Amino acid sequence: MARDAGVSPSGTDSPSPSAYRRREESITLAPVEEQIDGVEGSETTEELLTLNFGPHHPATHGVLRLLVTLQGEVVRDIKPIIGYVHTGIEKTAEDKAYWKVIPIVERMDYLSYYFNAMAYCTAVETLMEVDIPPRGQYLRVIHLELNRIASHLIWLGTSALDLGAVSIFLYCLRERELILDLFEMSSGQRMHTRYFQVGGVIEDIPAGFEAKLREFLKVMPERADEYGAILNSNEIVLQRLRGTCPLDAETLLSLGVTGPLLRAAGNPWDLRKAAPYSSYDHFSFKIPVGTVGDNYDRFAVRLAEIYESVHIIEQALDGLPEGPFITEDRKVSLPPRHELATSMEALIHHFKLVTEGFRVPPGEIYSPIESPRGELACYVRSDGSSKPARVHMRDPSFVNLQALRHMSRGSYIADMIATTAMLDPILGGIDR
Amino acid sequence: MPDATGLELLAAELGDATLETVYFRERATVVVDPVQIRSVLASLRAHGFTFLASVHGVDHYPEEPRLGVIYELLDMGRVDRITVKIRVPLDDPRVESVTADWPTADHQEREVYDMFGVVFEGHPDLRRILMPEDYEGHPQRRDFPIGGEPVIFTRDESKWLETRE
Numbered sequence: 001m002a003r004d005a006g007v008s009p010s011g012t013d014s015p016s017p018s019a020y021r022r023r024e025e026s027i028t029l030a031p032v033e034e035q036i037d038g039v040e041g042s043e044t045t046e047e048l049l050t051l052n053f054g055p056h057h058p059a060t061h062g063v064l065r066l067l068v069t070l071q072g073e074v075v076r077d078i079k080p081i082i083g084y085v086h087t088g089i090e091k092t093a094e095d096k097a098y099w100k101v102i103p104i105v106e107r108m109d110y111l112s113y114y115f116n117a118m119a120y121c122t123a124v125e126t127l128m129e130v131d132i133p134p135r136g137q138y139l140r141v142i143h144l145e146l147n148r149i150a151s152h153l154i155w156l157g158t159s160a161l162d163l164g165a166v167s168i169f170l171y172c173l174r175e176r177e178l179i180l181d182l183f184e185m186s187s188g189q190r191m192h193t194r195y196f197q198v199g200g201v202i203e204d205i206p207a208g209f210e211a212k213l214r215e216f217l218k219v220m221p222e223r224a225d226e227y228g229a230i231l232n233s234n235e236i237v238l239q240r241l242r243g244t245c246p247l248d249a250e251t252l253l254s255l256g257v258t259g260p261l262l263r264a265a266g267n268p269w270d271l272r273k274a275a276p277y278s279s280y281d282h283f284s285f286k287i288p289v290g291t292v293g294d295n296y297d298r299f300a301v302r303l304a305e306i307y308e309s310v311h312i313i314e315q316a317l318d319g320l321p322e323g324p325f326i327t328e329d330r331k332v333s334l335p336p337r338h339e340l341a342t343s344m345e346a347l348i349h350h351f352k353l354v355t356e357g358f359r360v361p362p363g364e365i366y367s368p369i370e371s372p373r374g375e376l377a378c379y380v381r382s383d384g385s386s387k388p389a390r391v392h393m394r395d396p397s398f399v400n401l402q403a404l405r406h407m408s409r410g411s412y413i414a415d416m417i418a419t420t421a422m423l424d425p426i427l428g429g430i431d432r
Numbered sequence: 433m434p435d436a437t438g439l440e441l442l443a444a445e446l447g448d449a450t451l452e453t454v455y456f457r458e459r460a461t462v463v464v465d466p467v468q469i470r471s472v473l474a475s476l477r478a479h480g481f482t483f484l485a486s487v488h489g490v491d492h493y494p495e496e497p498r499l500g501v502i503y504e505l506l507d508m509g510r511v512d513r514i515t516v517k518i519r520v521p522l523d524d525p526r527v528e529s530v531t532a533d534w535p536t537a538d539h540q541e542r543e544v545y546d547m548f549g550v551v552f553e554g555h556p557d558l559r560r561i562l563m564p565e566d567y568e569g570h571p572q573r574r575d576f577p578i579g580g581e582p583v584i585f586t587r588d589e590s591k592w593l594e595t596r597e
Contacts, residue, residue: 083562090547091571095578126457253483256536274511363456366504366515368485379502381490389574394486394504402539431562 048076051413055084059162059417062427066404066420068413075416078405086431093391097357098124099198101391105378106192108393109429111154114140114147115371117196119378119393122277123367124198127360127382130332134321136200137279141316142213143186143195144278145309149220150179151372152302152309156227159299159421163237168230175223178216185209198358199333200326213317217310224306231299238296245407245419246294255406256399259374261423264301265293271370283315295415298422305372332358357386366394373397373424395429436460442479442514446472459515466501466518466527473503473516473530481505481514484530487540489548493574497521499548503530520550529555547572 048069055065063084069077089108093101105120106113118140125132132140157172180190186205187193195201231237249265262269270287272280288304290297326333334353335346360382368377374396381390404423408416439460443450449472452463464472473484486504497519505514520527529552531537541552542561549570552558559565569576 083560083564086562088571091576091578094574129457254535256484256486256534256540269508274508364461364490364502365457365459366486366502366513375485377486377504379486379488379490390490392488392490394488398539398543399486399536402536 055081059420061158061420061425062430064401064420064425064427064430068416070413073412073414075408075411075413078408078416080401080404082401082427082430084431085427089432090391090393093388095387097386098360098388099353099357101388102196102198103192103194105391105393106194107428108432109371109373109376109395109397109426110191111151111426112147112372112376112429113192114143114196115369115376116393117194118144118278119367119369119371119376120380120391121196121198122369123365123378123380124360124388126365126367127363127380128198128332128358130199130327130329132200132278133324133327134279135204135323136325136327138316138320139201139205139325140196140278141280141283142313142320143183143201145312145316146179146182148309148372149306150176152306153179155302155372155421155424156299159418159424160231160237162417162421163240165231165234165237168227171223171227171230175220178219182209182213182216185212197326197333199329200324202326204325210317213313217314217317220310221307224303224310228303240414240418241296241299241422242294243292244295244415245411246292246297247403247407248293251406252293252403255403257374257403259371259396259400260301260305261298261374261400261403263287264290264297266291271368271375275368277369280312282319283312285312295418295422302424359384359386360388368394371396373426373429374400393429393432395432397425397427397429398432401425401430439514442476446475459513461515461517463517463519466520469503469516469518470528470530470533473505474533476505476514476516477533480507480509481512483508484534484536485513487530487537487544489544489550489572491548491572491574492519499525499550501527501544501550525550526553527551528553529558531555546570549573 048071051068051070053066053068054060055063060066065081067079067081068075089104093104096104102117102120105116108116153172153176157169160168183193184190186209187195187202247265249262249267252262252265258269266289268287268289273287285308288301288308290301330349335349339346340350362382362384364381366377366379368375375394376396377394379390379392379394380388383389400423404420407419436455439453439455439462443453443462446462446464449464449468450462451465454461483506484503485506488502490500490502492498492500499522500517500519503516505516518527527550529541531541532554539561541555542558544550545552545558546560546563547570560567563571
């Protein structure tokens with residue numbers, strides 16, 4: 001079996017292990033001394049149990065596999081093993097015209113598809129120096145924040161499910177339905193909407209969207225109050241969240257963790273405030289932060305973010321400017337349908353855009369936005385052709401997963417389940 | 433972002449490690465000598481760029497040196513970003529790992545190794561991360577073909593392994 005430099009499996013010559021075992025051999029666990037290190041009164045002679053957790057386990061929130069080393073019931077080491085849903089999205093993107101990449105990158109982090117599209121579109125727009133009309137920016141903000149709420153609702157529901165609170169999952173999905181109905185209204189799709197385009201959004205919101213959205217905005221804070229009331233008076237949930245697996249902001253920063261996990265530890269870093277994009281500086285909103293950075297803070301920060309998102313959408317809807325929703329630059333965006341019937345030029349533009357796509361000036365760009373899980377950035381390298389030479393997503397789940405080991409070491413295995421839930425990993429984004 | 437002048441000043445401070453500076457679309461990039469990457473990142477950290485946001489790879493096919501590794505640094509206090517880039521040749525893609533200084537680079541360097549075959553010397557656990565560990569080749573390289581990936585089912589797994597040995 002050919003293997004590249006740097007790694008050599010131990011014991012390849014051992015008497016005929018099964019093919020399955022042979023492929024496992026390169027995974028080495030941390031030395032026993034390191035795993036037990038820092039535990040008072042522990043003897044290295046004490047037996048350690050290695051537990052294979054996942055990849056098919058309801059509490060791993062996807063196809064995540066964890067090799068957990070246990071001393072009794074206490075977690076001593078965690079090794080995440082990922083790649084089970086790697087689909088080569090970044091490779092596929094290199095084979096598509098720029099505008100055809102959007103539906104592919106949307107499928108990475110499948111709960112925050114608007115954010116994936118946004119990160120990619122802003123990267124390409126910066127390369128092309130395309131300006132987004134104000135209405136397009138506001139429509140983007142509305143959909144991004146709706147998507148943030150939807151993503152947090154799924155997180156809240158599935159996390160509560162892990163903690164034994166079953167009914168909240170149904171309530172969360174009930175509200176998410178309302179959001180998906182709105183997405184269906186504006187774009188025709190409930191998930192992976194392809195609504196964001198390079199230069200703006202594909203279509204204006206239809207009649208009746210605003211009324212329905214206002215209805216939702218009225219309902220959502222009340223429902224979020226209810227979630228808080230249910231969970232904050234549930235003694236079991238509180239005991240499993242309060243004071244479990246805290247991690248300080250400094251360690252989190254060294255591990256590259258951003259988003260609600262970092263804010264729960266008291267660092268108010270949020271790109272929407274720090275480096276506003278897409279008119280986020282027009283809206284007033286607060287950034288919820290925690291104090292000690294335990295699981296309860298992680299829960300409370302995300303729940304509070306739902307209210308702030310509602311607040312942002314309200315302002316964006318009230319101040320929604322008139323005008324075009326996508327750039328008028330015909331070299332980038334498709335001409336409207338009625339122009340095709342009368343204008344030869346529009347027909348040529350349409351033909352060029354659909355067949356070849358637009359060309360992007362050569363260069364490289366790294367464009368970060370704030371996703372529900374942290375800094376989601378898209379790196380695009382263009383070689384001047386109509387296909388990207390490299391698309392890379394800096395997915396927050398992928399980076400944040402490294403913190404799980406540091407959070408859970410020395411805690412009970414039950415707390416590790418709660419921590420995995422509060423980490424909010426999306427395996428589609430991790431594996432890409 | 434440091435402006436164009438700020439970038440030049442910063443590059444001058446890095447001394448002979450700097451190979452090239454690029455100021456493009458209001459983003460600052462400094463291309464540095466791959467041998468000195470650790471000291472460059474350390475001196476930028478002293479400048480306030482204390483957060484390593486991302487490490488990712490890129491293939492400059494067909495130009496040599498082909499493989500690139502990009503380090504995205506962030507200064508949270510001043511909301512400032514700088515991109516540090518290195519280029520290594522395909523026949524000797526070795527670069528020192530920065531995981532010891534920046535723990536966040538662990539998984540990301542493994543991904544660059546997996547996808548591009550850049551070997552990070554001194555990395556504590558350099559294994560493939562996304563592809564299966566017996567996979568051959570580095571799929572994100574530009575000359576790696578798309579398609580033709582065999583689908584392995586359990587029933588013919590042993591047969592498949594035999595043919596590969």
